[in-house]
Amino acid sequence: MAHSISIDGVDRHVGAARSRVDGPAKVTGLAKYAGEFDAPDLSHGYVVSSAIAKGRITAIDASAAEAVPGVVKVFTHENRPRTAWLDYNYQDQVAPPGSPFRPLYDDKVHYSGQPVALVVAEDFDRARYAASLLRIGYEAEAPETDLTRQQDLAYVPPKKRSGIKPPPGARGDADGAFDAAPVRLREDYRQAPEHHNPMEPHASTVVWEGDGRFTVYDKIQGVSNSQSYLMAVFGLKKDDVRVISPYLGGGFGSGLRPQYQLFLAMMAAQVLERSVRVVLTRDQMFSFTYRPDVLQTVAVAAAEDGRLQSVRHDAISGTSRFEDYQEVVVNWSGILYECENVSLNYKLAQIDTFTPGDMRAPGAVTGVFALEMAMDELAYATGQDPIALRLRNYTETDHTEDKPISSKELRACYAQGAERFGWQARNPESRSMRDGKELVGWGMATGVWEALMQKSSAQAVLTADGRLEIGNSTADLGTGTYTILTQIGADTLGLAMEDVTVKLGDTSLAEAPLAGGSWTAASSGTAAMRACREIAAQVFTLARGMENSPLANVDFERVAFRGGRIEVTDDPSRSVTLIDAMRAGGLDRIEAMGSAESDPGQMKKFSHYTHSAIFAEVKVDEELGQVRVTRIVSAIAAGKILNPKTARSQILGGVVMGIGSALHEESMLDHRLGRFMNHNLGEYHVPVNADIYDIDVIFVDEEDQANPMGVKGLGEIGIVGTAAAIANAVYHATGKRIRHLPITIDKVLE
Template identity: 70%
Template sequence: MATPSHTVGTARSRLDGPAKVTGAAKYAAEFTAPDLAHGVVVSSAIAKGRITAIDTKAAEAVPGVIKVFTHENKPRTAWLDYNYRDQVAPPGSPFRALNGPEIVYGGQPVALVVAETFELARYGATLVKVTYSEEVPNTDLEKNRDAAYVPPKKRSGIKPPPDPRGDAAGAYDAAPIQLRHEYKQAIEHHNPMEPHASTVVYEGEGKLTIHDKIQGVNNTQGYVCSVFSLKPDDVRVITPYVGGAFGSGLRPQYQLYLAVSAALDLKRSVRVVLTRDQMFTFGYRPETLQTVALGADKDGRLQALTHDAVAGTSTFEDYQEAVVNWSGLLYHCPNVTLDYKLAKIDTYTPSDMRAPGAVTGIFALECAMDELAYASGVDPLELRLRNYAERDEGEGKDFTSKALRAAYEQGASRFGWSKRKAEPRSMRDGRELVGWGMATGVWEAMMMQSSARATLTPDGKLELACSTADLGTGTYTILAQIGADALGLPLDQVTTRLGDTALPEAPLAGGSWTAASSGAAVQAACRTVAETLLGYARGMAESPLANADFAHVTFADGEIRLQNDPSRKVSIAEAMRAGGVERVEATEKVKPSMLTNMRFSAYTHSAVFAEVKIDEDLGVVRVMRVVSAIAAGKILNLKTARSQILGGVVMGIGAALEEESMLDHTLGRIMNHNLGEYHVPVNADIHDIEVIFVDEHDDKVSPLGVKGLGEIGIVGAAAAVANAVFHATGKRVRELPITIDKIIG
């Protein structure tokens, strides 16, 4: 079948946009139910210790307060939850609130007050009195560095660092140029606009309908069924819209556990919404200490590379990321040793945050490469080209495709990199120092098993359905584009349903795999619909397509046409009448190719160029320009794709200059637990960002040839800014965020 592409590859506005801007889109805390009760969480006042007494009498005496749940009266639940369908979200055992008197992190839930109204529940929460036996919390990663350990590989779902190749230590000692420095990434917290919330509708007889802030409804369903010993048929999860998540919604958070516990105990519907303050009591990008050692010849060609990282994790889970692995594949180097360890501290478990591990590891590597450029007297871009890796040397595999050279070339040309003066502090604009920096980005291009359903009616309307989520990335739109083109329909004739466990199962939205996975499932389902239609058309009396082969027909404008003779055609409605059906429906499942995964490595790449201006006296940094050249295979929607990269770059600027969750090691608590003191980029911080999509054909990575865009935009952005700051000032700051005190101190 040759079907002309009318929408894929063009710039289309989000189909869900009008619902979001008019308020028609409903989020987890906006669904309601008859007799809905409201729960408010009481958070611990200490970070480590034990509850010795908890007094709920005053709260329970408030008219309208239904019940106060604590560790002393919480409902019984299953002991294990490892068997729930956790689609790498990340793997492990999510924290059980109210599971006992022990306090293991600051802000831990110690009670849930449930009342007839939110206001009453909030007031009741202020009346709960908790007495603690307090211990000194241990939250300083630096002090726990020597106790760091290699995390167990079992059940992690995260690739461990590859085995060493060559003799990195010996090659480093023999190298004419030797650099060894430490880099530090501060804690960052997710701050999506929509707070985490769960509305649990009690349908009677133990059946639940749940509206949860989650990036994958099947995760919530699997977790609830496992922990509360329920059957999947008794738990339906519906989350059509997610107001941002960035990874914080990959796994169920504690408000879900509390809301379900209360609903089952009270046998009525319950809603629990977390405050912004409470959003700082769970998942975050972990603080990580990294050491990168580079040995090179006088021309800057790498001879040895060592990258070690120590990251913090909670005392009750081994949270892991692929931090150092990127250093083994991004550049050609014969001698490489990579090491990754964890140190347990008294905080909540970290969680995946946009491009987990890559943002951290690439910052250190790309700053080290910039330092090598200056040490060898080689232009930073030329240095990367001299060390270009033609294959994945970490895995010993060829790439499915790699257009990074083109990204370097096009990004540098658009940025004007050739006009850069090499010497630090050599470029200025009045009182401001001007700096130009660049970095490389890389992220995995993955495809997961996914299912989708396509339903076509005689009026030419197509409905697509699968359970994955749209986090604001444009999934509703790109799936509709794929379906529209597959059956030759106008885009406004296609609707997409997402975020419901009643729909064909698809992976959660994360890892930049949604387009490749659910997009391929939609394409497969639409192909089956098309084949069925052609079968009906061929069976018509005196059919103009009687002997037509599927490979030789085109679907366009609601018709099936012979490719080399468009006058021979059958309308969709005619084909359905011939088949005696009111609709044609197909559900298909797709899987990644195991053979391809065994033989090839698949990655997206980027070249990021940044210009900063820095007030020489005040140290204020302004990022004036960013050019991000992206090699990500086929681009399905130029508008939503550009939006993804813009958002990633903005988050990268935030990581470089602003975002930092500050731990008070005496109290063991985050001090700046609000959006007044936790700084994120605002409009005044962001100037010109240009996105270039480099042409890259890939017939191996996925059936659609797409590689995903959710993560790659942020990777390398912070390093490019940091390198620009050095070029402007001559001062190397190896700790993120780069704040004024680090520049002028």
Template identity: 80%
Template sequence: MANSINSSGTDTYVGTARSRVDGPAKVTGQAKYAGEFGAPDLAHGYVVSSGIARGRITAIDASAAEAVPGVLKVLTHENRPRTAWLDYNYQDAVAPPGSPFRALYDDKIHYSGQPVALVVAEDFDTARHAASLVKVAYEAEAPTTDLTAQRDLAYDPPKKRSGIKPPPAPWGDAAGAYDAAPIRVSQDYRLAVEHHNPMEPHASTVVWEGDGKITVYDKIQGVANTHGYIAGVFGMKKDDVRVLNPYLGGGFGSGLRPQYQLFLAVLAARALERSVRVVLTRDQMFSFGYRPDVLQTVSLGSDAEGGLQSIRHDAISGTSNFEDYQEVVVNWSGVLYDCDNVALSYKLAQLDTYTPSDMRAPGAVTGVMALEIAMDELAHETGQDPIALRLKNYSESDRTEGKPFSSKSLRACFEEGAARFGWSTRNPEPRSMRDGRELVGWGMATGIWESMMQQSGAQATLTADGKLVVGNSTGDIGTGTYTILTQIAADTLGLRMEDVTTKLGDTNLAEAPLAGGSWTAASSGTAVMRACQDLAKQLFTLARGLDDSPLANVDFERAVFKDGRIAVTGDESRGIAITDVLAATGTDTLEATGSAGPDAAHQKAFSPYTHSAVFVEVKVDEDLGVVRVTRVVSAIAAGKIINLKTARSQILGGVVMGIGSALEEESMLDHTLGRFMNHNLGEYHVPVNADIHDIDVIFVDEEDKANPMGVKGLGEIGIVGTAAAVANAVFHATGKRIRDLPITIDKILA
């Protein structure tokens, strides 16, 4: 029953296109976000940010701020209440090794924009005004923020980050094979630092319930992470803390870890014994995690026909001076292509910045970009069609793990994507295609992402009126989780979607992993399915026990749940309505729980990945250097697709972010000041409507055995490979190979 939801094997909703069940709440403004929940006697906090990137605070004068009418408290490292933070080094669920940043801990400044004070007042405007009056004196030191200058100090992380695979041991003789190869390509590649910049800023509203109890509305991609953080940092009993986040206005990974506004809001609420809200400004959204700066070198050696003889991929990634942030950057080069001589390395270098954080497809966006541009360079050097080169070196198994893939339909992605794009009519010669004054380029790349599953719980409650409520504590970060869980539940019990309500983002619900890594559909989806299957068995037992039951002497395996009824497969006239079963047995509610997690035997036997092929058309103004992405075809192999509409939206969003990586997004560090200078949406450029044209999404047929539902996540795969495809198209259009992304006008015209 790998791909079956309904007990009969019949899916009514799963596999179809359905509008989001949370859509009306969002477009009408009924959906409330972390910074919008109110409370009686709510106070407001405003963060004062550091003016230097490295050094120490020598004095803080808050007297002028404290004199402002309406100001309740100015918290600094000098007067903050003692908490368990001093005694317990809490590691949140996705923390890298090291010592997590501690707001207002001492006088030391680790990075520019670090919070140095919190002004709490009766209203937001008063708090903001008073914050401008806080005077902070510093003893500044010269910051180190240039990764290139630190590359000679790069080191192997002494402790590996949980869940992040280190590079595999080399196999063969990559250096010797490269030196002996007839064709050699070796270049450096770089992707600019990027900040997540979701529409909703990071915010925490802490509601003081009395007796030391609090209810917290937090911008987080998994309330369990916030819950554990508060209990660990403040030494609170978990029963005294409830965390909710029913809606999230985008996250892209920035909401995986509790950010410092949470600590400050809880600190202030406990100090004042009243409700407090802290919302970060857009400027302050640049004062925590980001996609890290990574120096990469990819060296490919091949025979004259493009058969790979050597792959070397080396990366040095920036991290903070207090945590060893790690992500998978180079491993993809050992998975995507078949080669007998491979050596991969990954090191870190410390910078005076905040710790980087996971950003949509962390590591893969960076590493696959370099690999796929290098493969395009090899295709050009050997006179190969880029697709033909990839097929020539197609990997049939994961050599980094020594396992077969759980499924791999990448060939179909190449075939169907190329056909839809019209790739066969491409003139391979750079600068050979033109549309008026614009040079036309066609490029392509491969995408890959892990297909993961995490331990997850879910609960389901059926009431006498035939209404079903399911849910768990995971979040819907805009991916459509509310909708797909509703579809799964409805199909499992044969109900209408309108009769199913899904609840998420509440620590009072069954515990589930945070929403990230593209594992939510497989993890929470399977748990919801199993909870509903348990309900189905309970219902069937009640129905079969009725006097003159139409299901008498029928085994559960022959039962079909459809149209609100339980019937017999092959003879659906023999059946009974679910509401009639509940009424006849005097049952007001039925409850069930379900759990799901990765299968150890399956994990040992297979490597699960999603794959894609991305085709891009660009048009480049020959005189002005302006690049337009006019067409994209993204062909995706991701197992069973639960909702064709929300799935397509996920890929569209990933492609748009990939275009941003390729052409626009760039957080610019002034290395003298150690500060990101374009810390606003006026100067940090992201794609807008005028930048995006035709995007075509194809889901190729694929059956997968990686999890009970046969699904693979879609949140990440849409962005992976897109930037490389754009860069390869720009080369085809202009003949200029740009390896330092984003590709801006100055680089085109240089």
């Protein structure tokens, strides 16, 4: 049952638990995804992937495939059309520096699974069968995919990636302070590469509309990114290509950049002048973006009471040969704790894979894991409780930017999380707690993520029947954006949620940033609120101008919108319905645009972060080495919570992914072949129902002025620090410190 909140005796939707407005469409199958849209004369493309990881194509024999009845065309680098795609004329919104990958560009093979041909046929099965008949010759080179063998060639990226802060300069003397400190720890940490594996595979349906115009249904977290890609690569004008993506079956960052099936589908549709659909297989989902392999060394030194004297965090991240992928890995070690001597270093090393990509909380999942394990090790070395150690080094300042943090209720996260978890009953000695034959471990960690806001716009339309429509081009990945925008619109104009419709994921709507980085609620939410407020002001003017209006001589600040009416706040009997106001004004509709972007003054004065404290209980079978995460308490300080129900779901999902990072997920590279070998959901392990026990989410009260909505975003913070809390709990249970994730049975028994 949804609960309401009341402000001045009026029920409000924002801040109350509300079920997803898009839920019924999803559970009944009415929601359509990119690979499900139909079109007349629709053909199907099947991608052929390279059999080698590095080298060149020496020959392609497509005769047998082309002879299959129903095959329309086989595209390869030998017959692909010329496109406008050059290195310098296209960079998508999240692209790293370098040369974007160009499918079927030439005979070179850059990585295993690279698309080398597209077979287009009248139906999918025929295309797949014909693809098996292609005969491709290769001249193979030995690939290098082992990051440890490339680390001596690591380099500082010469050009920074837009939106990614490079490590700040050193402060103090980290090496000297380390050598002089009484307690010193230096350890290596590593987290296996991970693939996003959303339930919905990547797909594109390109509908030929005639006259060189196209409607494109693409799996993407920002339709404007796909549109600008297609315009640049194929020389199309904005009016020639409309991109639509109303629903996504998960993305986790894999849908931030256009993937290669979009290029192949548009290429075929343009040449054939007919509609084409290309859907990638699960195997092919392992042939592009992934969370990178990163080698990390964290050195921490402290006084005997645990006060930090030195922090040094060094990381080497793998990237492709053609792009310098970057994420914020080490910076967190200069933000979370008070320390005068800090050195942070981040380098790249090239390997023969596709470019890594942003995966839920990119960089933070990796860097905070290493830092928070090091802090746990320091707690044991100094005889401190892990929470006490963190409080001893607590800071309200972002020393990397030399700014105060706008709001930080992390102390409350520690306190409330510890109380809910029962932390006070923890025996600090490892291997000291048991439940029958299982060792019991309790661990904790801190989480942090940026509270971001991007430039956004939104449109709103109020019609004469009292219904409101809100729209912009951002995406709902399953995060609840449809729902929170509905709540915002309903509250702003005093309507029932049933009278509000939200449209998303369409380039014909108001432009908004792609959905990622936990900025959607702040960005699109603020723009939608402002559009609705503009409508409220216009309809109020109509109401006040009515003959014998009850609102005559009343200022806008003295009215409230509720129940489909405009009421004088201190005298609700004086009111006008929205419908009557529009009828009196002779209007069928009122339209407005709203925009939002970060406040330069706020950004200049403060740093903005979301924080969390994660507490984990594990039970370890000492004989079998099996680890179960039996309890998680995640206490979150994320500003205003717009919808506790969808917010809790975001944290639950993040925690489950954190459990996956800690215990399950590992993309395994065979360095001889240069190939990810467990390229299916049978061998790539993700947590399933039997792996998940109790997850308790606490939202700590926090007020912030980072944006007009007062929100900080929740998509990322649920996963950050979770793996470290679990790894720390495993140490507490077993006395064995496992610094290379995932923590698998062999490592426990080793």
